[in-house]
Amino acid sequence: QMQLQESGPGLVKASETLSLTCTVSGGSVSSSRYYWVWIRQPPGKGLEWIGSIYFSGSTYYNPSLKSRVTMSVDTSKNKFSLKLSSVTAADTAVYSCASLGGNPSYFDHWGQGTLVTVSS
Amino acid sequence: QSALTQPASVSGSPGQSITISCTGTSSDIGNSNFVSWYQQHPGEAPKLIIYEGSKRPSGVFNRFSGSKSGNTASLTISGLQAEDEADYFCCSYAGRDTWVFGGGTKLTVL
Numbered sequence: 535q536m537q538l539q540e541s542g543p544g545l546v547k548a549s550e551t552l553s554l555t556c557t558v559s560g561g562s563v564s565s566s567r568y569y570w571v572w573i574r575q576p577p578g579k580g581l582e583w584i585g586s587i588y589f590s591g592s593t594y595y596n597p598s599l600k601s602r603v604t605m606s607v608d609t610s611k612n613k614f615s616l617k618l619s620s621v622t623a624a625d626t627a628v629y630s631c632a633s634l635g636g637n638p639s640y641f642d643h644w645g646q647g648t649l650v651t652v653s654s
Numbered sequence: 655q656s657a658l659t660q661p662a663s664v665s666g667s668p669g670q671s672i673t674i675s676c677t678g679t680s681s682d683i684g685n686s687n688f689v690s691w692y693q694q695h696p697g698e699a700p701k702l703i704i705y706e707g708s709k710r711p712s713g714v715f716n717r718f719s720g721s722k723s724g725n726t727a728s729l730t731i732s733g734l735q736a737e738d739e740a741d742y743f744c745c746s747y748a749g750r751d752t753w754v755f756g757g758g759t760k761l762t763v764l
Contacts, residue, residue: 573755580657580757581700581743594751630699634753639688639706641745644699 536561538631538645546625548654552618556631556645563612564589569634570607570614571641574627582627586634587614621652658683658744658756665762671732674759676744677725682754684725688747691720691729694758695740704729731761739763 542554556570563570572584585595587605595603599618607614618625630647634640659677666672676683676691683689691704702711704720707727717738719730727746731738744756 571753580660581745581755582657583745583753583755586751586753596752636688636705639747640690640702641692641700642702642711644701646699 536633536643538633538643540629540631540645540648542648542650544649545651545653546621548622548652549620552616552621552625552629552650552652554616554629554631554648554650556614556616558612558614558633561633561643562609563607563614564609567635569594569638570605571632571634572605572616572629573632573641574625574629575647576624576627584616584618584629623652623654626650626652656754658746658754660742660744660756660759662757663760663762665764666731666734667764668734668736670734671730672734672761674729674731674742674744674761676727676729676746676756678727678746678754679725682725682746682748683722683727685749686747689720689722689727690745691718691727692743692745693738693740694743700743734763736763 537559546552569586571586602619604617628647631645632641633643635642689707692700694700707722708720748754
């Protein structure tokens with residue numbers, strides 16, 4: 535069973551860059567079966583898709599965040615990463631990594647999520 | 655790209671059936687075969703329970719069913735059980751390799 539685990543600072547200062555990494559175990563980020571995604575959930579709100587990356591490095595971002603998001607994949611370490619620049623309090627959320635499978639059509643494996651708080 | 659609209663909360667008694675709606679637009683639900691539903695218990699990661707509108711992954715009880723009509727998708731849970739109490743999110747492909755989620759619905763089993 536594939537497992538994903540997020541890691542990174544839980545506190546980021548406003549205007550700085552949020553950086554998170556997702557480590558994949560029991561599967562490979564080089565697999566053509568999956569896209570790798572980041573999703574966030576602000577406190578008390580719904581889920582928001584941030585973006586997806588394929589093992590080839592092709593990226594797809596939420597238009598509302600596109601100017602601030604960078605995703606990358608490290609096949610040698612079986613990890614993929616998220617950078618979100620110029621953060622504000624509105625970026626405070628639980629950030630989760632997940633796999634997008636089914637060709638793709640659904641998010642089938644999720645990390646537990648990590649709370650990132652933006653402080654002023 | 656706007657979030658899909660779900661009721662904030664629904665409730666039902668054990669054994670009853672409930673339906674959660676998820677309303678989008680012709681740019682997402684109305685034009686996509688890729689609608690999925692997720693169950694999330696407090697402190698846990700979301701779990702896929704319905705994909706491609708009405709299909710159930712292996713291991714998901716047949717008490718969970720999904721459907722779609724026009725721009726609205728629906729999740730029905732029959733024979734409610736206490737362990738069904740959770741948050742439920744819908745999701746749809748929104749074109750151009752983008753995805754959109756609903757705001758989530760809290761299900762309370764009375």
